[in-house]
Amino acid sequence: MTTVATVWRKNPIIAAVRQVPLYVVASLIAVLAAFPFAFMVLASFKGQGEFLANPFWLPQDVTLANFGGLLTPQFGTYFLNSIIAAAVTVTATVVLGTLAAYPLARMKLKLNGVVLIIFLAGMMVPIHVTLLPIYVLTQDLGIFDSLPALFGPLTAFSLPITIYVMVNFFRQIPEAIISAARIDGAGPWTVFRQILLPLSGPAISTVAIINFISVWNEFIFPLILLNTTANYTLPLGLSDFSAQFRIDVPGTMAALVLASIPTILFFLVAQEKVVSGLAAGALHGE
Secondary structure (H helix, E strand, C coil), rough: CCCHHHHHHHHHHHHHHHHHHHHHHHHHHHHHHHHHHHHHHHCCCCCCCHHHCCCCCCHHHHHCCHHHHHCCCCHHHEEEEEEEHHHHHHHHHHHHHHHHHHHHHCCCCCCCCHHHHHHHHHHHCCCHHHHHHHHHHHHHHHHCCCCHHHHHHHHHHHHHHHHHHHHHHHHHHHHHHHHHHHHHHCCCHHHHHHHHHHCCHHHHHHHHHHHHHHHHHCCCHHHHHHCHHHHHHHHHHHHHHHHHCCHHHHHHHHHHHHHHHHHHHHHHHHHHHHHHHHHHHHCCCC
């Protein structure tokens, strides 16, 4: 017997009205999250006088002069250094983290738990504690004030979260798939390369996004390990740019807009791969 309450719940109009508060709250959160980026973009198209007169309003006289002032070899060098540091670090982190996560997740070894705890303990080590030892180590290795000085520390601090994500993902893969491969004669390396890696696209994309954003925005290690302007990464270069042109807010905002483009593009591309990978996994599971 259909009751009034059941009809009330199943009515599409009533159901839509009940969702209005959720949409309102979600819209407010979205506006708050997008406001800093919108402010940065709008300010980058204003002149200095217009920005000081109306900092929070739409630009009346759109200008590209702020972006034109950034078309210098120095800014291009900052950009290229950040791309190199991010590409090397993310690649090394994904490769090493995936290789380390495989035995920790799928092989029954006595020290697996201890080793995993040691890796995860790396997430609890403050970066500032390691600055002096890393500085001395790079001096001893003769790589101080060069991009290779960043590769080791950035990779090391990116590995714990990478291993944590990959271990949990590998553990969720059904044992029946791996057992079937072993019955067909596949060894550990074949299982890893032909089964686990193709299935782990969503997890790899996730850790790649996390690590890329972290490395791209890293400031403290370049500040300590780099001394020459030609070796500066983008965050360090933007800091120098802001210190040199601290009154030119629109110029600084234009530099920040350009600096954020690779992060946004990488996120959009990797996010699409995550969604497609999850959809493929759902179809295979049918």
